[in-house]
Amino acid sequence: xxxxxxxxxxxxxxxxxxxxxxxxxxxxxxxxxxxxxxxxxxxxxxxxxxxxxxxxxxxxxxxxxxxxxxxxxxxxxxxxxxxxxxxxxxxxxxxxxxxxxxxx
Ligand SMILES: [Zn+2]
Numbered sequence: 001x002x003x004x005x006x007x008x009x010x011x012x013x014x015x016x017x018x019x020x021x022x023x024x025x026x027x028x029x030x031x032x033x034x035x036x037x038x039x040x041x042x043x044x045x046x047x048x049x050x051x052x053x054x055x056x057x058x059x060x061x062x063x064x065x066x067x068x069x070x071x072x073x074x075x076x077x078x079x080x081x082x083x084x085x086x087x088x089x090x091x092x093x094x095x096x097x098x099x100x101x102x103x104x
Contacts, residue, residue: 005100008034008042009092014081016046016088020053021061021077041103045095052091053080 011033018025034042054076055062061076062069065084069076080088 005093005096008038009089009096012042012046012092013085013088016049016092017053017077017080019046019050020080021071021073022054022056023073023077041096041099045092045099048095049088049091053084053088 015025015030015033030042030046031039053064055064057070060070061073063071063076063079063084065080065087068079071079
């Protein structure tokens with residue numbers, strides 16, 4: 001495991017959980033986490049992973065990893081970051097590796 005990828009994945013967990021919970025993120029938030037040069041790549045990775053984390057049904061939020069819910073935005077964020085932290089990190093690592101491979 002490349003340690004750079006592992007560190008980046010760790011840093012992206014909360015941001016990805018926010019996206020999955022439909023919590024508004026600031027425009028420069030991702031740039032602050034990964035730097036301007038990796039921003040575009042990180043955005044792609046985060047969007048892909050966030051898609052697998054949550055589901056909206058009749059305006060209510062559910063966790064796609066364990067089908068629990070419904071949650072409020074904040075409730076889903078806390079659920080994802082507390083119960084699924086390691087899973088989210090692993091998913092981010094896999095997507096980051098795929099992106100890095102595509103660049104090289
Ligand atoms: Zn869950």
